[in-house]
Amino acid sequence: MYNKPIYVLLVEDSPSDARLQHHRFSRLDREKWQLVHVESLTQAINHCNEFTFDVVLLDLNLPDSDGLETVVEFRAAVPNIPVIVLTGSDDDELALQAISQGTQDYLCKDKITIPLLVRTIYHAIEREQILKQLLESERRFRAVFNQTFQFMALLTPEGTVLEMNQTALEFSKVKQEDYVGLSLWETNAWNYSTASQNWLKIAIAKARHGHLVREEVQIRSAEEAIIWIDFSLKPLTDETGKIVLLIEEGREISGRKEREMNARQQAEAEINRVWEQEQELNQIKLNFVSMVSHEFRTPLTTIQTSNHLLEQYYKILPKDKVETYHTSIKKAVSRIANILDDALVIGKTVSRKLEFEPAPLNLVTFCDNLVADHQPQVSNNCQIVFTHQGQCNQVYMDKNLLQQIINNLLSNGIKFSFEGSTVNFELSCHNERATFCIQDQGIGIPPEDLDRVFESFYRASNVGNIRGTGLGLSIVKKAVDLHGGQILLESQIGVGTNVQFTLPINLHK
Structure with a gap:
């Protein structure tokens, strides 16, 4: 044997x-x-x-x-x-x-x-x-047929045809045995001109030495028409790195005019999108100017008055009075800074420059700190009660966006609550999702306003003289969307508002 x-x-x-x-x-x-x-x-x-x-x-x-x-x-x-x-x-x-x-x-x-x-x-x-x-x-077999949407052939490193796929045979209108054993440049597609044959010989030599060849070239179709194709030659090596085969691929690109038309349409759509974005930004600017003229007046007046009193009477004012005026100035400056920050966030969302940057976060400690920051600023004797359940210690979220969400919702909850009431802040973590619920006991939102509360600069019709910019809930909605979360708002006039939003705990970890 x-x-x-x-x-x-x-x-x-x-x-x-x-x-x-x-x-x-x-x-x-x-x-x-x-x-x-x-x-x-x-x-x-x-x-x-x-x-x-x-x-x-x-x-x-x-x-x-x-x-x-x-x-x-x-x-x-x-x-x-x-x-x-x-x-x-x-x-x-x-x-x-x-x-x-x-x-x-x-x-x-x-x-x-x-x-x-x-x-x-x-x-x-x-x-x-x-x-x-x-x-x-x-x-x-896999080398030849793993991309059957293109016509392909297997060649020896010297350019001899070993096998062609079905797409190539149909394109050339030949049988397998008609081309096997021929040099590729001797086939009908390439032998119509000496120039095309010489170019192909040089390309095969490059591929034989390990180079990928890709070029848009002209060949002859079975109908004797000269057409353009996207042509490539790829060397295939064995386990030792030796080049044993060349893979020839091609696809007709005569439909380029249609693709160019699609590209133009896409360009026009992008221009329209940019124009609409510019219009929205312009509207934001107009709304911002209107809002600034109203919302900046009170803190600027506070700064001006407190500063005047300090300049005139600093030497005779009691120490606690001086501290009070300084505190008033700090709060007024903080109010202006917060308004500017909100406006910048809205501008970034419109221009698509607001980025989602998740990082590890101890969610319980984070929420505790935000509540501790808000409680001393409460002026209507409201109490913020924070509770949590589930494994919320280690999550993966965008700290800055989450701070915008919770700060705005707590601020609204306090601002629109009745004197001495409670703002409940509940956090629950289950099944890879964190659910936040902030519920106040306040004036509520009229039913006819609920569909528009997430619009920039929109304020409910019953807010009266309560200060605000109309940006808070708009920022909240956009930040929740960037997290891939969901938000639900329920409200009843004279009873209060309940905002619940849910975020993935480990998004993009």
Whole structure:
């Protein structure tokens, strides 16, 4: 069956089992059968790296490896040599597991006969050869057909056609045998001019030396028309890095006019979007000017009055009065800064410059701190009550956006609540989502205003002289959207408003 010697590597640490195998092989033709014996997996791998064996007889239980892990480690290090497992137990399940890990066969030591051993070795070698052929065939098949929407061909590194896919055959209106064996530049698509053939020869030479070639070129169609294609040549290497194949791909680009038209339409749509964005920004500017003239008047008056009193009477004013005026100035400046910050956030959302930047956050501590910052600023004796449940300590959210959300909702809850009432702030974390609920006991929002409360600069019709910019809920909605969350607002006149929003805990982690 085989004219050349068969080299067998025996991996066996049992001296008695090894002697038995040596005895069996000694009864065979010694010129044809060459047996090498090692006692460990490491030695086996080293020997296979230094010498080419035809088959390996592998004991599963070795000094440096045990059980199926022996097969796994050996196949990982030496994938191209057929393996026959030797074991002292006749275990069908173990045999199946060993074969599933890439071995060719399985022999129970106490049932081995010389004819069985020889037959098993021959079969293992044959199966390994067939497997290699199948793997090579599959590799070529995948290389050709993994992108069947384009016409493709497999070439030798010298440019000879080995195979064409169905799309290429239909495009050229030829049979496989018409082109296989021809140089690509000899085919109908390229042989219409010397210039095109010379260009293709140079491209193949580049690809043969490892370069990717891609160019828009002209070829001849089956209808004898000269058309433009997007053409490429890609070198394909084997496990050693040697270039063994060239993959030729092409697609017709005669429909470019249609694509250019689509590109123009997209450009016009983008221009319209930018124009609409500019219009919205202009409207924001107008609304901002109107709002500034109203909302800045009170804090500016406070600053001006307090500063005048300090300048005129600083030396005779009691210390607590001086501190009061300083506090009034700080609050007024803070009020102006908050208004400007809100306006900047709205401007960024319109111009799409407001970014979502999540980071690790202790949500309970974060909310506690925000409540602590707000409580001293309350002027209507309201109390903020914060409660939480669930695992909220470590989440992944945008700290700045979340601060905008909670600050605006707490500020609204306090501002529109009745004297001495309670603003309840509840936090619940379950199923990878955090739910925030802020409920006040105040004037509420008229039903006819509920659909518009998230619009920039819009204020409910019943706010009266309560100060505000109409930006808070608009900022809240945009920040919730950037988190990929949801928000729900319910309100009843004279009872209060309940705002609930839910955010993913680990978004984009």
